Amino acid sequence: MKTIHMASIFLILFFAQPLMAKDAQEKPKIFFSEQEIQGQKKLFGIHYTIPIELISRAKYQYQLAIYLLLSGDYLSSSQVSDELLNSALRDRSNLLLRLSDNKLFYTSRNYPTFAADINSSNMPDLIPVLDVCYKMKQYEECLRLTKNVENSSIARYFEGMSLLGLDRLEESNMTLEKVSTNDDLYPYAKIALSQIEVFKRDLKAAKGHLKALLAHPLIKKNGLAERVSLIFGQIHFEHKFYSKALDEFSKISLKSAFAKEAIIGKIWSLIKLGRYGEAIQEIKDYNLNFPNDALDTEVQIALGYSYIKINMANEAIEVFQTLLESSANAEAELEKIIEDKSLRNQYISFLMEKKDQLLSRKNQYYFSMIEKDPSLSILLEEFTALQIFKKAFIELERKINDKEIYLIKTKIGLMEGARRIKKEVKIFKDILQTVEKIKKKRRNILLDGAESNKYFAILENEIINSYQETLEQQVGKEVKGLLRLILWEWIDQGMIKCQESNVICAFMNTFRNVHLVETLTNVPLPDKHRERILELMQVLEIIAEEIIYLQNGKKMNLENKFFVINQNAEKKAQNINETLEELNRLKKELKKNLAYIDSGSKLILEILDPRLREKLIKIKYELLHHKSNIASGWNMASNMRKKESPSIKRK
Amino acid sequence: MKKTIVIVLECVFGLILVANSVCFAESVYSNQEESLNELINRLNNNYDLINKSLKKLETNLNNYPHTTLTMSVVKGDKNINIVSIEVLDLDYPLHSHIYTPLENKALESGSRHQLFRGEIKEGGHTLKIIYYWAEGGAPPAKGEILINLFLISSKNYFIQLSFENKEGKIELEYSLLSVKNR
Numbered sequence: 001m002k003t004i005h006m007a008s009i010f011l012i013l014f015f016a017q018p019l020m021a022k023d024a025q026e027k028p029k030i031f032f033s034e035q036e037i038q039g040q041k042k043l044f045g046i047h048y049t050i051p052i053e054l055i056s057r058a059k060y061q062y063q064l065a066i067y068l069l070l071s072g073d074y075l076s077s078s079q080v081s082d083e084l085l086n087s088a089l090r091d092r093s094n095l096l097l098r099l100s101d102n103k104l105f106y107t108s109r110n111y112p113t114f115a116a117d118i119n120s121s122n123m124p125d126l127i128p129v130l131d132v133c134y135k136m137k138q139y140e141e142c143l144r145l146t147k148n149v150e151n152s153s154i155a156r157y158f159e160g161m162s163l164l165g166l167d168r169l170e171e172s173n174m175t176l177e178k179v180s181t182n183d184d185l186y187p188y189a190k191i192a193l194s195q196i197e198v199f200k201r202d203l204k205a206a207k208g209h210l211k212a213l214l215a216h217p218l219i220k221k222n223g224l225a226e227r228v229s230l231i232f233g234q235i236h237f238e239h240k241f242y243s244k245a246l247d248e249f250s251k252i253s254l255k256s257a258f259a260k261e262a263i264i265g266k267i268w269s270l271i272k273l274g275r276y277g278e279a280i281q282e283i284k285d286y287n288l289n290f291p292n293d294a295l296d297t298e299v300q301i302a303l304g305y306s307y308i309k310i311n312m313a314n315e316a317i318e319v320f321q322t323l324l325e326s327s328a329n330a331e332a333e334l335e336k337i338i339e340d341k342s343l344r345n346q347y348i349s350f351l352m353e354k355k356d357q358l359l360s361r362k363n364q365y366y367f368s369m370i371e372k373d374p375s376l377s378i379l380l381e382e383f384t385a386l387q388i389f390k391k392a393f394i395e396l397e398r399k400i401n402d403k404e405i406y407l408i409k410t411k412i413g414l415m416e417g418a419r420r421i422k423k424e425v426k427i428f429k430d431i432l433q434t435v436e437k438i439k440k441k442r443r444n445i446l447l448d449g450a451e452s453n454k455y456f457a458i459l460e461n462e463i464i465n466s467y468q469e470t471l472e473q474q475v476g477k478e479v480k481g482l483l484r485l486i487l488w489e490w491i492d493q494g495m496i497k498c499q500e501s502n503v504i505c506a507f508m509n510t511f512r513n514v515h516l517v518e519t520l521t522n523v524p525l526p527d528k529h530r531e532r533i534l535e536l537m538q539v540l541e542i543i544a545e546e547i548i549y550l551q552n553g554k555k556m557n558l559e560n561k562f563f564v565i566n567q568n569a570e571k572k573a574q575n576i577n578e579t580l581e582e583l584n585r586l587k588k589e590l591k592k593n594l595a596y597i598d599s600g601s602k603l604i605l606e607i608l609d610p611r612l613r614e615k616l617i618k619i620k621y622e623l624l625h626h627k628s629n630i631a632s633g634w635n636m637a638s639n640m641r642k643k644e645s646p647s648i649k650r651k
Numbered sequence: 652m653k654k655t656i657v658i659v660l661e662c663v664f665g666l667i668l669v670a671n672s673v674c675f676a677e678s679v680y681s682n683q684e685e686s687l688n689e690l691i692n693r694l695n696n697n698y699d700l701i702n703k704s705l706k707k708l709e710t711n712l713n714n715y716p717h718t719t720l721t722m723s724v725v726k727g728d729k730n731i732n733i734v735s736i737e738v739l740d741l742d743y744p745l746h747s748h749i750y751t752p753l754e755n756k757a758l759e760s761g762s763r764h765q766l767f768r769g770e771i772k773e774g775g776h777t778l779k780i781i782y783y784w785a786e787g788g789a790p791p792a793k794g795e796i797l798i799n800l801f802l803i804s805s806k807n808y809f810i811q812l813s814f815e816n817k818e819g820k821i822e823l824e825y826s827l828l829s830v831k832n833r
Contacts, residue, residue, distance in 0.1 A: 053811065060763065064764075386690075389695070589700075
């Protein structure tokens with residue numbers, strides 16, 4: 001097996017060009033044909049039992065892109081998806097590309113990945129793209145994409161919603177009105193239409209849309225009824241119809257996604273209706289975990305005032321006291337962070353690494369407020385994106401360095417290989433020419449006497465050695481024996497042609513007769529014997545052919561082959577030089593980009609601290625605003641208690 | 652920078668002392684953010700350009716005898732967790748990968764993980780795949796398969812490894828993928 005492989009060294013290593021040309025003429029194929037496999041089995045005794053499956057390149061790449069996206073390598077998934085945009089999977093790849101880019105650039109936002117549906121054949125192609133664009137507030141892009149969709153209600157819905165997102169209320173209104181009543185998105189369009197009317201302060205028209213919607217059969221689906229009730233409640237509240245608002249808020253279940261908004265709506269409706277006792281009960285049932293957010297603090301303040309309204313001074317004091325203590329602690333804590341840069345740096349590093357769990361519970365609260373602040377979160381996202389790019393550029397740099405080393409080594413190997421072959425071809429030719437010269441001059445002498453035999457044996461060895469070196473192949477004693485026969489015949493008869501040399505012709509004809517070779521290689525012989533036969537035939541064919549060329553005054557096969565090798569080697573060395581230059585240019589580009597990343601990261605770090613301090617001061621002022629309300633409530637409750645019991649003062 | 656912050660505070664809380672300075676700080680921030688946004692977009696474009704240039708160079712260099720082996724992993728049985736896969740060419744380690752829960756989940760969605768891609772010497776190869784997998788709370792189990800290949804120069808070989816449940820027994824199946832441009 002090794003013999004065959006090494007003997008075809010010229011074909012495999014140095015004659016890529018003819019091979020490539022041959023490949024190009026043939027139908028493109030990546031694996032062995034069945035015939036090839038069978039051929040390989042026969043020749044090499046390797047048993048191919050591996051099943052072969054067909055897959056389109058687009059599908060293969062698409063599957064890779066999904067894996068990269070779902071496993072968090074968004075930059076790579078973006079790259080692979082981008083390459084697929086001209087494939088049959090264009091729309092799906094477009095979706096993957098957008099998801100990848102959005103995950104890459106907006107790291108802190110929770111965008112959908114469609115993990116479950118992404119491979120489903122039922123997944124519509126362009127609609128999820130619209131959905132993603134809309135969710136990501138890319139309204140202009142969404143509008144552009146809807147133009148590519150046929151006249152569909154879904155496209156009109158997203159078009160209308162995008163226009164709404166862009167505050168183009170009239171256009172949005174007109175577009176959403178086009179959504180067909182039979183469409184699944186019709187109720188959502190109606191809700192959006194009612195929202196438009198709310199924005200325009202036409203609450204009557206808003207109610208009209210919602211009332212029309214209540215009669216629609218789809219309203220019972222996907223919690224739509226509760227969403228409608230919430231909007232209805234809010235509209236009634238705005239109209240100061242508190243009782244109706246309360247009714248609508250009460251329709252929303254505690255398990256609903258809108259439960260919190262509904263309960264707060266209920267609480268404020270009850271307070272506005274003067275039903276303080278019920279409001280208090282509602283707040284207690286809600287069991288708010290203070291402090292949660294500014295809205296919850298306001299609910300707690302409302303609780304205190306409700307107690308005052310029903311003359312429960314002690315309970316009111318208790319609520320306000322707790323609020324005062326919490327806000328005083330929070331204020332002191334905030335003050336500390338505002339003044340201490342090292343504490344802020346701690347926050348910044350936690351924000352960057354998203355390690356809020358290392359903070360105390362109270363600080364986690366500030367952490368979440370800080371993290372949600374758009375001016376900070378955008379900076380953090382940008383910082384994360386820069387770090388992702390830094391990693392990616394460093395990886396590219398590593399690839400380029402590897403490629404450079406590989407190319408330099410290949411170039412050296414190529415040139416050295418060409419030089420070595422040139423030298424060895426010359427030696428081989430010299431030896432064969434020497435035989436030819438000796439034959440002409442000293443034929444008679446060579447054929448007589450022991451000295452001549454000895455001299456001939458030396459020549460024979462030289463030919464064999466040279467052959468072995470040129471082809472990097474060892475030949476066995478059978479080859480040597482047969483070569484001797486050829487040389488004797490050559491010298492004896494002066495010519496080597498098939499019609500005159502029975503020995504050579506027999507072997508050459510055998511080798512060229514594929515059927516015979518197959519028969520020979522299939523005879524029940526041990527593998528090594530079969531290989532030996534092939535080796536003999538190959539070696540003899542090469543040497544015999546070269547001798548014939550020499551006799552005819554033509555260039556040897558090896559010389560012609562070397563000419564092509566040399567030409568190819570020079571061409572490839574030139575190609576390598578050009579590639580190395582291009583790689584060098586890319587490396588310079590990479591370095592420039594890495595420098596941009598470093599300056600960008602530095603800039604973010606410079607902006608982050610003042611931005612964080614600014615946010616903390618803002619939180620502190622919000623707290624102070626609440627604190628004044630809490631203090632007023634506490635004073636009112638205390639005065640009330642004083643009036644009720646003079647002993648309070650003493651206490 | 653300190654002066655800037657003071658002005659920002661004044662903007663936020665309405666304690667404006669010098670009316671003309673009101674938007675100065677915000678505009679500084681805004682410009683910086685715009686430049687950062689532009690920088691990220693530029694980096695994205697540059698990365699894309701460099702990556703494409705590199706791929707183009709690689710394609711040009713494919714005139715050399717170029718034999719590549721690509722191995723990818725899919726999950727036929729979605730109930731198992733792949734712990735790790737190690738690929739050896741005879742005894743020479745070619746590549747290994749430890750799978751995270753996220754990567755396992757990604758494979759469950761029908762996606763494909765490209766485990767290895769590299770140039771490989773033509774001729775005979777015996778690839779040994781050592782893999783660990785776990786099911787439920789059970790400790791990881793080990794499996795091993797051998798793949799005999801004879802690679803011809805200038806060809807690209809794609810091997811797919813798939814975790815399958817064969818009558819209750821987890822097996823790693825392998826096949827040669829013929830990846831067609833269509």
